[in-house]
Amino acid sequence: MIKTDVVIIGAGAAGLMCAATAGQRGREVVLIDHSQKLAEKIRISGGGRCNFTNINVRPECYISNNPHFVKSALKQYTQHDFIALVEKYGLTYHEKTLGQLFCDQNSQGIIDLLKAEVDLGGVIWRMGTSIGQVEQIDGGFVVTTPTEVWQCESLVIACGGLSIPQIGATPLGYEIAKQFGLSIVPLAAALVPLTFQAEDLWAELAGVALENVVVSCGEMSFREDILLTHKGVSGPAILQISSFWDAGKTLAIDLIPDLDLSDFFRLANRDSLISNVLADVLPKRFLLVWLAKYGEIRPLKQYSTKELLAIEADLHTWQVKPSGTVGYKKAEVTRGGVDTDQLLSKTMMVRNVPGLYFIGEVVDVTGWLGGYNFQWAWSSGYVAGLNI
Numbered sequence: 001m002i003k004t005d006v007v008i009i010g011a012g013a014a015g016l017m018c019a020a021t022a023g024q025r026g027r028e029v030v031l032i033d034h035s036q037k038l039a040e041k042i043r044i045s046g047g048g049r050c051n052f053t054n055i056n057v058r059p060e061c062y063i064s065n066n067p068h069f070v071k072s073a074l075k076q077y078t079q080h081d082f083i084a085l086v087e088k089y090g091l092t093y094h095e096k097t098l099g100q101l102f103c104d105q106n107s108q109g110i111i112d113l114l115k116a117e118v119d120l121g122g123v124i125w126r127m128g129t130s131i132g133q134v135e136q137i138d139g140g141f142v143v144t145t146p147t148e149v150w151q152c153e154s155l156v157i158a159c160g161g162l163s164i165p166q167i168g169a170t171p172l173g174y175e176i177a178k179q180f181g182l183s184i185v186p187l188a189a190a191l192v193p194l195t196f197q198a199e200d201l202w203a204e205l206a207g208v209a210l211e212n213v214v215v216s217c218g219e220m221s222f223r224e225d226i227l228l229t230h231k232g233v234s235g236p237a238i239l240q241i242s243s244f245w246d247a248g249k250t251l252a253i254d255l256i257p258d259l260d261l262s263d264f265f266r267l268a269n270r271d272s273l274i275s276n277v278l279a280d281v282l283p284k285r286f287l288l289v290w291l292a293k294y295g296e297i298r299p300l301k302q303y304s305t306k307e308l309l310a311i312e313a314d315l316h317t318w319q320v321k322p323s324g325t326v327g328y329k330k331a332e333v334t335r336g337g338v339d340t341d342q343l344l345s346k347t348m349m350v351r352n353v354p355g356l357y358f359i360g361e362v363v364d365v366t367g368w369l370g371g372y373n374f375q376w377a378w379s380s381g382y383v384a385g386l387n388i
Contacts, residue, residue: 001149004028004124006388007141008156009131009172012041013377014360015158016114021385023121030150031118032143033159036128038115040167041160043107045374050107052086053079053378054371056099062376063243063366065185069340070365070376073348077382079375089113097224097236100370134176140355154355154388158381161334161361162187169328173362174337180353183339185364189331190243191373193234194251194322206230208286213237214254220244223257228286232322239369242325243335253318256281261312270301274311282315333373337364347387348380357384 006022008015011033019031037043042050054061057079062070083101086093091113092104103109118125126145133144134155141155159173174184205228214223215237226235241251259281268277275287275297282290291297294307303311325331338358342351348363350356359380367373 001142001151003151004030005152006030006154006156007032007143007150007152008158009033009134009143009176010157010159010360010362011035011125011127012039012158012160012360013114013374014160014381015156016118017378017381018156018158018357018359018385018388019123020114020117020121021382022388023118023123025121025386027121027388029121029123030126030152031123032126032129032131032145034128034130034170035168038127039111041164042111042114042374044164044167045107046102048107050103050110051096051100051371051374052093052103052110053082053101053375054099054368055079055095055101057372057375061368061372063190063335064340064364066340066364069343069345070379072345073379073383074375076346076386077379079371081382082375082378085117086110086113089116098370131172134179136180136353136356154357156357156359156384156388157362158359159362161337162328163189163331163334163361165328173358177338177358177362180350180356182342182350182358185336185339187334187336188246189325189328190335190366191239191332191369192242192325192327192330193229193232194238194242194245195232195324195326196320197323200321200323201230201232202228202289203230205286205289208283209235210255210282210286212257214257215241216252216254217241217244217249226253231326233320236369239332243366243368245322247324249321251320251322253320255315255318257316261308261315265300265308268300271299273297274300274303332369333361333366335366337362340364346383348384349387355388357388359384 005028007030019029023029059071091109093101129145135142140153143150157173208228211225222237222240224236226237278287348357348359360377
């Protein structure tokens with residue numbers, strides 16, 4: 001049995017940040033991950049470009065049974081702190097839509113930065129190492145791997161959620177939580193494309209992009225692009241709203257949020273086909289299918305006021321009832337997780353199990369699309385690293 005101060009299970013974004021922070025404080029840290037490849041989820045994020053944070057990070061951009069839980073960690077380690085770390089390593093970045101920051105050196109730049117920070121702390125690496133058993137003993141924990149047994153004062157669970165199993169996601173974090181009597185908020189795929197029933201699909205529209213639309217589910221709305229697919233609907237606005245969608249709920253999509261069609265039609269050439277008139281604001285391919293439900297496509301002047309009002313209302317409030325999601329294979333994150341009521345928000349430690357910490361995606365905290373989940377990994381990993 002080898003003694004150490006800290007064992008961290010999971011070398012993803014949160015685990016790396018935690019290991020770097022604790023190691024640089026002088027703690028003896030062992031970082032264990034079952035994968036041979038370091039930080040695969042960081043590597044593939046943003047199509048390999050790594051949307052590492054968002055300049056607009058705030059607590060309201062996170063979903064949790066306890067909406068106040070994220071406040072302490074986000075305040076202790078902000079998006080500006082991570083930006084400063086990126087700049088310290090000479091990495092450059094650019095802002096895209098809605099405050100999203102992408103690394104110009106792509107994902108590998110962020111991975112190299114984190115590895116360097118971990119190495120600065122003298123952390124012991126154990127990549128390609130599975131976990132056999134975790135036990136609590138007097139004064140700490142014992143973690144058994146196929147080749148070693150580690151005894152530690154503090155144990156950090158940073159092994160992520162169920163999203164993207166093809167790169168190694170497992171339920172290990174939830175299993176350890178249950179072992180220690182912790183409750184799990186029900187899990188679901190989030191930031192994920194939604195599917196339709198076969199009879200509701202418009203196969204001929206697969207690949208059509210609809211730009212700058214408003215997608216709503218209940219009281220939540222997001223304004224971004226959507227993409228019609230051969231299975232249903234995707235795109236940034238759909239990924240965002242998927243975190244708020246549950247089976248049976250209907251989405252409302254405003255395809256022309258800034259347009260008063262009555263005025264638009266009044267100024268249009270009334271001899272033109274209505275599909276040609278509307279092609280100024282929506283894709284022609286979409287319109288030919290959409291307008292067919294009103295009968296043969298005719299010149300604008302042949303539509304009654306009642307018909308035009310119906311078309312306008314339909315374009316502003318397209319009702320879509322998804323049948324499900326494409327699942328964890330395409331989900332960016334897992335919604336739900338270790339119940340935050342069982343954790344101390346200032347340290348991420350389990351209230352009734354001193355020395356046990358949960359950080360990152362395994363916790364019931366889900367950020368919006370656009371760098372928010374990475375920031376939660378940095379913030380939760382940092383505060384745990386300060387206290388282990």
